[in-house]
Amino acid sequence: MNNSSSAREAASLLHARPLALAAAFLAAFPCLTLPAFAQQQNVAIAGSQVIVTATRNNQLSSEILVDHDVINAQEIMAAGHSSVAELLLKKRGFEISSNGGPANVASVFMRGTSNTQSIVLVDGVRIGSATSGGPTWSSIPLSQIERIEIVYGPLSSMYGADAMGGVVQIFTKQGTNSFEPSIGIGAGSRGVRKYDLGFAGSSGGEHALRFSLNAVHEEDNGYSATKPAAGKFSYNSDEDGYTRDSVTGSMSYKIMAGHELGTNLMRSRQNSRFDAGPSYDDRDVTTLETWSIYSKNQWTKEWSSQLRYANSEDRSISDASYGLSRFDSKQAVFGWQNDISLGKDTLQLVYEHRTEKANSSTKELNKERTTRSFAAAYQWKYEQHLASFSLRNDDISTNGKVTTGNLAYGYRFTKQWRLSTSFGTSFRAPSFNELYYPGYGVPSNRPEKGKNLEVGMVYDNDGTHLSASLYRNRITDLLVYASTCPVKDEMYSFGCAINLNKVQLTGLSVGGNTTLGNKFILRGSLDWQDAVDQTTGLRLPRRARQHASFGLDYADGAIKGGVETILSGQRFDDVNNKNSLAGYTLVNLFGSYELNKKWSVQARWNNILNKNYELARNYQSAGSNLFVALRYGEN
DSSP: OOHHHHHHHHHHGGGSOHHHHHHHHHHTOTTOOOOOSOOOOOOOOTTOOEESTTTTSOEEGGGOOSOEEEEOHHHHHHTTTOOHHHHHHTSTTEEEEEOSSTTSOEEEEETTBOTTSEEEEETTEEEOOTTTSSOOGGGSOGGGEEEEEEEESOOHHHHOTTTTSEEEEEEEOOOOSSOEEEEEEEEEGGGEEEEEEEEEEEOOSTTOEEEEEEEEEEEEEEEOSBOGGGOTTTOOOSOEEEEEEEEEEEEEEEEETTEEEEEEEEEEEEEEEOOSSSSOOOEEEEEEEEEEEEEEEEOSSSEEEEEEEEEEEEEEEEEETTEEEEEEEEEEEEEEEEEEEETTEEEEEEEEEEEEEEEESSGGGOOEEEEEEEEEEEEEEETTEEEEEEEEEEEETTTEEEEEEEEEEEEESSSSEEEEEEEEEEEEOOOHHHHHSTTTOOTTOOOEEEEEEEEEEEEEETTEEEEEEEEEEEEEEEEEEESSOSSOOGGGTTOEEEEEEEEEEEEEEEEEEEEETTTEEEEEEEEEEEEEETTTTEEOTTOOSEEEEEEEEEEETTEEEEEEEEEEOOEESSTTSOSEEOOEEEEEEEEEEESSSSEEEEEEEEOTTOOOOOSSTTBOOOOSEEEEEEEESOO
16 A cells, blocks of 8 residues: 555544544454443552642542643653644644744644633743733743643633633653753754753752753754745745754752742743745744742641742744834732642632733733632542532633633542543633734623533553543634724724634544553544534634544663654635645654663654645645754663
8 A cells, every 4th residue: 555545544534423433443442341330449540640730739640530631751752853732733632733934833722722722831830922812832842841731621710711722731851869961962854953951850868959950952944934825925935944042940949848949940032934025034033931939838737738929921023024023921920729638538729819911012012911819629539439629710900700610520430430521611811912902902802701511431451541522612702803893993994803703612532542562552542523613604714623643652672663643634724714724644753772771862753754734824834854863861
């Protein structure tokens, strides 16, 4: 079978109906037969991971009632020169769009929600632009990340505004039990160069001091962001690459048993080129900074608390053919979280004060917004029953008070099988652009509101994991651009942003992995979704009805490697569903060889079939590319 026919057959699988998708995946794991209902035990699953993001405290993944996933250090290392957005594309529930070039504007869609309808945290610090409403994904340095936790579904009752599609929390590298230096040097296609240096360690003892510091320099010559079809006023044949310098660090000190002070920081500065005209060297300089200080205290056996002050800044200077612009956005959050143990149950009380500020060359955007929040959550366990309840009130200076809640219940039939269901509400606060941008924003715009109903099944047993979630998320008061603005004002003669549409996001998300013998791991995910604007009856742009990923990992002593395939169905590029983006299939290879306990060689070959595909109409995507690195550090 040749490569093209193989790709077509793989892509055709995505046109199956949702139940057929689930049946196909279950067929791949014949050991997953529905168990009898005789075993009535509520015990932790062997090897269950500890997840922080779902409940804002440490909890075994086997006891979490909302859909979630984890990207571990091995997956991140195998990603090579990929971006965070490209890494998420391999996980279920994620799609991306990109305006060409390796570091240009990227949007991440989580379960069909937009780039502004999910929250991104870095070591507990919220990032994102107050003006545009979304995070700058390309500025996040993947090579300095230790772990990524993904929680799907509405989490506004835990995290407040914008958590409609879910939360992605990124954890940077932290201190270890012994002093460990690390060095890396890599090179690849398109003139890619990458150098990193770091160390981490701990003093040990009763008053342990943990620390880490990592720095990375990256260069990529890139490729033309646009295609000739973009037209003579947009296309530019020049290479649109980037340079990025980033640093992360952490330090914590154990004052006494149960009491710890700490700090985290990240700074990334990126100079990237893009296309906005045929003869100008358009470029963006973006800087992303986060830092926080915290105190964790175990006051009694039953009561622990955490105080945190966090600050993030997203600064951008754009020098383009249409002019020079500057957008600076700052967020500061003070939070106090208390966890109270009541037998097997946990009561959680949270207070937060968040301030957002913008300073821009567009003076009308130079505004400030504050949000005061109170939240309570309760996690309940009884034999094979699990339940959770959370309620939160956010008082926003620009929009008033918004209350959100979440109720979830789970029942464990056996040690391996668990069924859960949940209902949650969420909201997104309008961005400063949607409130104040001249000729576009309307100060009276209201928050978007969502209601999500979900049912999930999880199987865990001896190296095999399977999860399936069926969800329906209805979003009202969606902020969209209306060519005829209902606000009677001359400044809106060309339209405005207004609360107008309703959206329904329904889908089935299936994922899993299983060990094959002692050397192989088979993993995969299938997503069927229907993301529809109910006001117009049209599909949301750049969301495929079907997307999937499959992989086979191999490990034998010093040799590790694997192959992965990413598939996406047809999408529309515009809200009117006039311009279509074809489906695509990507195949990637990766591998590593440990020279000894400290030295290793790593390689990754992306898009080995050199697939020509688009994530946005008339914008280029990367062709076949290779990256090889030599690393020193604990393997």
